[in-house]
Amino acid sequence: MTGTVSSRGLDSHGHIAREGSLAGVADAFRPVVAAARDRIPGVFGTRLHSAYLYGSIPRGTARVGRSDLDLLVVLREEPADPDRAAARALDEALDRDFPQIDGGGTLLVGHARVLSDLERHDLGWFLACLCTPLLGEDLAAHLPRYRPDxxxxxxxxxxxxxxxxxxxxxxxxxxxxxxxxxxxxxxxxxxxxxxxxxxxxxxxxxxxxxxxxxxxxxxxxxxxxxxxxxxxxxxxxxxxxxxxxxxxxxxxxxxxxxxxxxxxxxxxxxxxxxx
CATH class of the missing domain: 1.20.120 (Four Helix Bundle (Hemerythrin (Met), subunit A))
Structure with a gap:
């Protein structure tokens, strides 16, 4: 996403600019993000397509001991119950191991769903504008630019x-x-x-x-x-x-x-x- 960002979160062409970045993660939360990046591939294996951060941590507004860790994980197929159980276990482990976060949640979605016409202005927009790439191919490259319409x-x-x-x-x-x-x-x-x-x-x-x-x-x-x-x-x-x-x-x-x-x-x- 390129272009100067306005005070209302739009670029110079009037599109919603992508918020958050890995560079904006505060020092206190960098070990949490690094652990999530290291653990996600082991949890989902070859089913993993990509993973993203969203929320206050990549926006740089998180508060130590008060903010949660929000993750979006895209799988190559639609998530099943074992995937959801694995995501809950990941969230619980990260929460237990890092006192600087207060809980967390991992959203699981399938690759095809993210890019579907039905989800283009909901889940697709969410990924393209509110999520920060953490692992794998960034699906924002396959999605349109969005206006606040x-x-x-x-x-x-x-x-x-x-x-x-x-x-x-x-x-x-x-x-x-x-x-x-x-x-x-x-x-x-x-x-x-x-x-x-x-x-x-x-x-x-x-x-x-x-x-x-x-x-x-x-x-x-x-x-x-x-x-x-x-x-x-x-x-x-x-x-x-x-x-x-x-x-x-x-x-x-x-x-x-x-x-x-x-x-x-x-x-x-x-x-x-x-x-």
Whole structure:
């Protein structure tokens, strides 16, 4: 990805610039990244096509003891249950061995899916714009350049209405403890803030991964919901284990945002395996 990057994350041609780099990884996290690079080939063997970092570590904004390690692993075929079990074991081992991270998660996808027409403006965009190459061939070379338009908005986050029933079930099944509820608050806060941002992304005409900046961009267009989004952005970074917050997400903010998203951008193309 070439071209000067603007303050709103676009290059000189108006395309979303790829964020993050291995050079931007802070010294405290370099041993974690090196260990991930060393261990991934042994976990997936010849099934491995490529691997990527994403999130705060390659963006250089990670906090020691607070940030997680996010990995995307592309396999030559669609992942199976043994692959998922191996990925969980990898995440647990890295978390155990490196106190500078607070957990982690490895996303597994198949090579053909990343490059498919159906995923071009969702998973393909994610890899090309939000992921930093770590191992293997960089599939971004086979993907288009992306603009912050309504097509990208629809295909990235136009499925919130389908996700809300799953969220309600997860909340209902969760233990009523800080330890159990905090990860849900963190995950759902981040998802809602990002969805709210991509709702207004085309008119804001740019890209950011900063939750607070996302909330401010949204609030400029939807002032009545601005404080809700600012609060969600804070909880995305510093979550509390609040069932009341989760209830407000699935009973108020989430349904409103899903309806407004559909009105403005339409509904994301259906996936064979659901949202």
């Amino acid at each position: 309504t097509l990208l908005a629809r295909e990235t986050n136009g499925d919130l209405a389908l996700l809300l029933p799953r969220w309600r079930a997860r909340i209902a099944a969760a233990e009523d403890s800080e330890e159990a509820l905090r990860p849900l608050v963190r995950f759902m806060s981040r998802h809602l803030v990002r969805t709210a941002f991509t709702l207004v992304m085309p008119r804001w005409n740019g890209w950011t991964s900063d939750l607070r900046e996302m909330a401010e961009a949204f609030g400029a267009s939807y002032p009545r919901r601005a404080e809700q989004l600012r609060a969600a952005a804070v909880l995305g970074y510093e979550p509390s284990g609040s069932r009341a917050v989760l209830s407000s997400y699935v009973d108020d903010l989430g349904p409103w945002l899903a309806a407004e998203y559909t009105r403005v951008h339409g509904v994301k193309a259906a996936r064979p395996d659901g949202p």
